[in-house]
Amino acid sequence: MFETLKRARDRFFGDGDASVAVPIFDGAFRPNNLLEAAPVFAEMPGLEDLAVSTDGVLHAARGNDVLRFDDAGGSTVVAQFDAPVQALASFIDGGFAVAAGGRIIFEGGTRHGESFDKVQGKSLICVNALQATSGGKLLISDGSQSRPYAQWSHDLLEHGHSGRVLEYDPATRQSRELAHGLAYCHGVCGDGTRVLASQSWAHNLLALDNATHVPVLNALPGYPARISPAQGGGFWLSLFAGRTQLLEFVLREHDFRRKMMNTMEPHYWIAPALSSGHDFQEPLQGGSVRQMGILKPWAPPRSYGLVVRLGNDLRPRYSLHSRVGGKHHGIVSAVEQGAYLMVLSKGASRILRLPLADLNGSNSHDTHS
Template sequence: MSNIFSRTLDRFRGSGSAATTLPPMDGALRPNTRIDEAEALASLEAPDNILSTPDGILLSSRERLLRLTPEGGTDVIWSASSDITCLASDGSGALAVGLDEGRVLIRGGRHDGWEGTQLNGMPIVAPSAAVFTDPDTLLLCLASQDNRMGDWKLDLMTKRASGSVWKLDLAAGTATCLCRGLAFPYGIVAAEENSVIVSESWCHQVLRIGADGRTEVMLAELPGYPGRLVRDVEGEDLWLTLFAPRTQLIEFVLREDEYRQRMIATIEPEYWIAPSLHAPTSYLEPLQGGSLKQLGELKPWAPSRSLGIVLRLDPAGHAKESLHSRANGVRHGVTSCLPSRDGLLMTSKGGDVVVRAKL
């Protein structure tokens, strides 16, 4: 009862969960141009899911699985039947692949040929992230049970929270649900004491999920929508991508149910007042023209629906440093990254490029 009263009071005062205020980007999150200044390694359509394997650095581009070459090009290894939504390597030759059509499969290794479309009778709809803890155990995020990964804007605009996190024992053929009711879990890493760390996009936070299913918020009130997580090549730090920014306008639209429902019913998703992975490209998009630019120059206060941000977190979840592609940049929609001894590799899904920044 107290929760109902609190939410009603928040809506009346515009506070708490009903507030449209946003956390400032200062301190370790201070805006910079490190992503736009980074070295371009390869230009390709919608790069995503970059990871290191015994066969080299692999990444996805729509339905294609690619390998980065030392010369900066890419070789096509495999073409799937739908877009590749997540990748994981066990470090010894096995690769877990999630597909937008609602399927997870294993290529190579001791479980080569394994394929799943259901977990304990529940259909796989949106596999968003995966990580091996050993060759027989796979941790898997399902972002939603209502919408596929390609319909992530619809999932946000309809305010869904049907995501889940699973632990798959590939040898025994069993699946255990670690947590349900999450608002688009999009990144996962294994942690100590059989716990996992998960990014929850629509709640703008990073969670720790214990072996008993209890959740603890590690990092809250992020200024953007968190994506994938990966451990640093040295030490216990984490790297977290923010694939799109939060804005006061989008926060306001999320609280106006009638307007949002009419927008979804009558306008193409590309032109919704919603986060985007790329900089404006059409005159049909919201908030363009005089709202953003004057005499061809971007206004300093212009709201942007797209950005590129990567955060470095310490073991406690505190931000230590960040890399940005700002509103006037083009390397937006950074969905995954890969730390290496030569720098940080990042996939700009909205900018169609893979870059490497010095650290």
Template sequence: MGVFDHLISDIRQILFPNAEQDAVPSMDGAFSPNDRLDACEQLGPPLPGADDIAVAADGTLYVSAGRDVIRLAGPAHGERSVVASFDGAAGGLAVHPDGRLLVCVAGRGLAAVHGGAGGAPQVQWLEAADGRPLHGLTGVTAGPDGRIFATVGSSRHPAERWLHDLMEKGRSGYLVGCDADLGAASILLDGLAFPGGVAVAPDKQSLWFTESWSHRVLKAPLAASSRLGPVDVVMRNLPGYPARLAPDGEGGLLLALVGVRTHLIEFVLREDDYRREMMANIPEAYWIGPALGGSHDCLEPMQIGSVKALGIQKPWAPPRSYGLLARIDTDGEVIESWHSRAGGHVHGVTAACETPAGVIVVSKGNGRLVIAREKSL
């Protein structure tokens, strides 16, 4: 960065101090911190790499973990069987109205899986839209008419390199739509700041999706054609990084946030020279940025008050990793939230789904599934 670039940057900071992003909001009201996630019951043994969860019309649960899609069955969903395996990591999941399982596969694209019970599953692939690859898919959903919508977090990085995309202030994500048979795929929206998930609203009239790095949730009317209506911002300046969405069974949506924003991370994102030097010279594990899960590494960056006393991290300290799930209504108002604070064990929440037994939450940071059986506060 030359002298002239520094001068321009300084002038912009003086004239437009809040141009890049809004101030980090405090977590209060329905977002007030609590320990509800840590109080949840764990479902079965740990599931390393757990990423997304989907529920079929008959109540069958599917979870993506590592390169596998796993079916959960039996009492308390304790029976696990592999439905499909892939060469890349299995991420976003959805069940199509016709019963097919839609899977976002890293490095390849969107897989539509038929069968799998008692025989080898048949897989149909969608690998590109408008000539652009679908290597970095993050989420997928199906509309009531069978059309399929998927989000690509970044055209520069695969989904697992999300931290690189954040530190580069990436805005290369896009929203893709296609027919039920995976044909006529096209890019509906481009230039998105890492869209982390997509879902059809409970009333089936609009499509909701997130922009993680812009800390907001958006929606667009579902048109009769293959296009979308005008996009509206439903939630803005969230305290965390929104990821996947799912209907909550009560007319609203469940919103997973993979981490929370801190003043230190926001400061690093504004300081371009420092951030570039950090990325060039320090291993990724020690970057000052959000993480899916905590570690006990003594080199892990301390974030101001985020200090450990007698080996235990203060629960009120500014966290590097965090667990956060919110229930929102169709106006974008937060109804309730579940938290796992610093020192908790349900961090890096990437997805959730409503079941008759309660809300099942995916903690990718700690590789486990938990269930919140209690209703709204």
């Protein structure tokens, strides 16, 4: 009874779960043009995920292939699969774990050719991130049990909360579920002492242990995706889109949302996008329009590019941006390769390369416009 009254009160006043307020880009999230101005290392359609092998070579998932890149950005196909590759992770034995076609397949290394498609008796539906731990186990983000990977916007608009974090031991072929009921898990990373998982629809990071799932970073201004370790401790967190008040409002208007999904093509839904500005029929997203050929400075982001550097204490240190009107949006992966940060902009079909020395030296607060 109390919860029913509270929901009615929040809806009347626009508070609590009924609030449509979104965090602003300020402090460690203060906008800059570092992603927009970043050198382009490679450009090709279909790029999906990045991983760095034990010999320091960059690999990428693209379509049904796994690519190996040389230092100049040239690529070679090193493995092909029967379905699109959704996630990629490198093992210390030189092999890879690949998520494709509802299965996780081991390519190269001591487990070459092994695969599995279920954990704890449940099929792998939406594997979108993998990470190999220092102990040789595999962490798995299975984003949704109700929607496949390509239908992530359906899961958002349906208020999906069926994501799982899983752990698989290739040596024993044993697996366990670390967490379930997540609001679209889209990234997982362990550093030996803890396992972090991103919840895209809840806009937060969780720390997982055997007893609790504790939010350690809340109220992010966008939708978090994959996580990777950083030199000297801490992490890189990719955010594939920014939040808007319009979408927060639509998520609370159930009749409108259902009618929109039933009568319109998904590309035109009021939902986050990996890129925008290519079709005049896109939803305007409030004030996101041009006036006399100039994008309004207050335009909310239908798509956005954002990477956040987290310290070992999980506090945001600084961030890298491609702002509204930019090209390098839809950031789904950021990994360190030697002296560089390699960033995958799925919206632009590009891999960007930024010198770590420049980022860590300036803390990215001195480059604004």
